[in-house]
Amino acid sequence: MKQPVKILVVGEEMINEANISMQLCEMSHEVPGIIPGGKDTLSHIQNNLPDTALIDIQFKVSLNLTANGDDANFNRAKGPHPYAFIFKPYKKLDLQRNFELSISQLQNNSHPTSHDLQNR
Structure with missing residues (x-):
């Protein structure tokens, strides 16, 4: 059987993040954490290296990956070269x-290793 x-999941709106987490689990993925952000995020990643992360671009620190669908947020989100974007509201x-x-x-x-993540 394939590993999940x-x-x-990182973001400040815990209700939204919990909903996303539930949907990811329904798709047979594993969500090792829902993190409100900041230093907790980097610490969690170092101790529990995920395969990938879903990070809200409106997040108040420099860790950004998802966005509202306007041009400014889209252009801002392209910077870290994410694999994908999920615009809110999403289906x-x-x-x-x-x-x-x-x-x-x-x-x-x-x-990436945790060392790679620290040096980004």
């Missing part, structure tokens, strides 16, 4: 398809 992909199908794309990219590239 571990997806860390479950959007979430599923974007993570399928991300997982495909992960399988074609080597996994």
Whole structure:
């Protein structure tokens, strides 16, 4: 049986993040944590290296990956070269398809180490 992909969910709106987490679990992914952010995020990643992360671009620190669908946020989100974007409000199908794309990219590239993550 195929191992579930571990997806860390990071954001300040815990109700939204919990909903995303539930949907990811329904898609047979593993969510090792829902983190409100800051230093907790980096500490969690170092101790529980996920395969990928879903991070809200509106997050109040410099860790950014997802966005509202306007041009300014889209251009801001392109900077860290994410595998995919999920715009709010999102549909479950959007979430599923974007993570399928991300997982495909992960399988074609080597996994970063915690050292790589610290040096970004």
